[in-house]
Amino acid sequence: MTFAVAMYNLYDKPISNVKVVKTIPDDFSDPVIRETTEGRGEVEDNKIVWTIDKLIPEETVLMKFTCSIMVTDITKRRTGPIEVTYKANSSFAGGLAIDKYDAYTRNKFYVDTVERDEEPGVWDCKLVFENPSEFILQLFNADVYSPEDESEKFVDIDPKDVSLLPAGAQWHSNKWRYESEELPAFRKKLEFRVMPDFQTNVNGTISISDVILEIASITGGMSYDLTQVPTYKEQDVIAKLKIINNGSAPLNEIAINQQYFTSEFNPPNASEVTMIWDGDEVDLPSNSVKFDSNVFRISLKNLRNSDTGLFMPESILEFEYPIHCVNPVKEATFESEITYLANTFPLSQELEFRPEVPIIEALHLRRKFRIGKEVIPIGALGKYQIILTLENIGTAPLQNVVLMDKVPDNFEYGSYSGGKPQITDEVGEDTLKWTIDLLNADDKVEISYEISGTGEYSPSDAQLGL
Template sequence: MSEALKVVIDLSEKVDCVLSGDNKVKSISAKGTLTVKNPSRRNKVWSCELQLGGVSSTSLKEERYDVGEVPAGGTWTLEYNIPVSIPLISLKETVDTYPKDSAINWAVAFNRVTPVRCIITLTNPSDIFARNIEVRKRIPKGFGDPSIEPPQTGSAEYVSETREVIWRGFDLAPGAEATLAINMAVKPEEVKPIGAGEVKLTYQIVGSTASSLTPDLYCISDLRFGVEPAESLSKPNFWDCTLEFLNTSDFMELLLDVEMSLVSDGRSPALSLSPNVELLPHQSWSYTFQVESPELPVFETKFNYRVAYEVKRSVYTTVVKEETLLPVMKVEAEKIFAPAEVDAYDKTPMSVTVNVFNVGSAELDAVSIIDTVPEDFRAPTSDKIKITLGDREITSGVTIALEPPSAPIEQSKTLKIAVAGLSKIGGFKPGQTMKVFYPVVAWGPKPKGKYLA
């Protein structure tokens, strides 16, 4: 006996999502295709009618569709859109440019080799298995070859020809999480932000869909039936009748109910059955009954049957995370003395201005200035030092130290000024200038020409 076929209702859906560099959903769309597939090579199906529940979860407006006839090996399709807000699997990439501490740092230093650590985390908050997971992380030009920490789930490798780290060979169970860490380095030669490379995630869901469509398909195929009456040998005017159905198709067919009327007796009811039996290909089902009739009975037969079907569901998802942009830190400074020249051996008050220019693309939270007060100059006290950013004076988050703290005037001193917490007041933005003002006194300078300051 050949294998019984079923008409296939295939619900195949595709979700496409784009995440921004900071892991937020930038765009997402979902489309689906419902396909009625006839797997038989010789039998068509006809009188096909599709009923759909859950259409409100899609763009579809109708619940009933007249499919009609689907030839052997043929298909019938219906397309729809699905409103979704987030993908099933959560993708998060953390890019850290100073992985030595617990804080996440987001900028690189101009013309210096800066380590970059990328941590890709996948989380499945649903109750559905995600299968055939693959993650591709692009390594941009300018970055060195990456070092990959062996993941606990799946395997990861660097493909130098395409400059991609490929992580694959695993599924993600409901509630599970998987992490991949990639270490690399870059030496910025320009101040414009550097892209750390996009991440592409693909996976498949089998047995479930993003939509809530519940299809029911009625269709029929080849079936034969007949009634054979034989006059009873023991009871006059009675007939022993055999009703037989034969499945002549490749499909499994379901015989649901049968109604028979005796036409020769004014259409009086003769038989009412609900067999609810499955008929495999070339399998028959029969039923014997007896009717009373003075002549050869003639029947009118009505029956209801259908071809069996199965529903297959799948979702293929692609998530592309745009590359995280790493701003470049670069500052330049100038130091101005006023007046620029003083008389030897005199005690001359002077003012010092240190201009710090943010010429990079990174907004800075902290700045450190290491200045020199030359010998024969009296250093300022902390209360005389003034710091401004734009038109705002900075008074909090400032640390000032003079080293050595009690050095004589004849000795050179180091003045250390640290300003932190600038992000609390809007940050030290690219293009801005920070100014540091303080007084010094030329305390009997020697006539040696120039002092190193």
């Protein structure tokens, strides 16, 4: 089971040190963090802990985790409370200001002097001012000049050109060139001030009470009335789909997706789809059926405001529609995938169920058969045995094959083997007729009967086959 926890920052400033603790009840086991769009999630005993360093204004973040639960009934389950702590800037302190202050703090400055590699006695010099304190400093004067002549300044700043220095920051002057065979020495005068500042923070705590979990679940199945169709012929296969709400939560949205249609296996039109709700046929709005990007889709949305109402527990929803098989070639197949989707109101994690879908095969079956007749003299003069044979020499089963034989004039008949015939007058008088219901490939059936000539008869008449 997948859970999702979402947070949205309503402040106009970022919040920090966000910590979300979700308690996992004993009914659930094996919690696993699946996704966090921000921060990091961890499992600690029976708790999910989600920490976020900073959450900017008007941003939504999401954490998904899964748990296992053994459900043997549709009893509602408690999901466990959520505790949230965070730190934010105070909104009520916006009008406060510092009227007067005194401050002393640490400071550090020095001059870096580096003699050039290829010019002995020529030095590159630079003044560095550091803020080793925990306060913000403003450097508003920095003078470096020659010890012999104060009018010869090497560093002279405009306070507007020097940014405020936060704790740990450095300011570097421009380098100057100085020539001396001795180690350079300079006179320095620096002036700075501590900038007044104050911060106010709000530590927030949010408790979200235990949410009662309805058990939302769907199951179902599907079938075709045919799984084999002939090649190079047009034929419809009826798809029958069934969705069952086997949970305890009413469902507000139902969707069916079937994909992988081809030019030989086409989806139905909207008008060809039949919907049956708990045994009663219900009108399906035409805009609920779409075919786009090779996906046939049936969508039922906002059922709570429809004539049918919500899809309640133990209800059954059925759909029937044709799959149009259009002259499929030899060995063509329709291997489709069907997905049932459902959701509640308000929206929760979408339910998904994939029924097993049979494969429709195009069979290249061509009927080939052989019918024979044999006349064998037996016993006394004028007595003959007639043997009729039907042999399936093709690959397709033969169904409802009719064998007929006309008894010659002036002959009596009887002693049947292989089934008693129907006696008709379809081809003159005394036409014997047998119907073979099914004859599989490579099978053979043999039927025989006897005739006896009376009066003026012609034995050659018995050779006539129908």
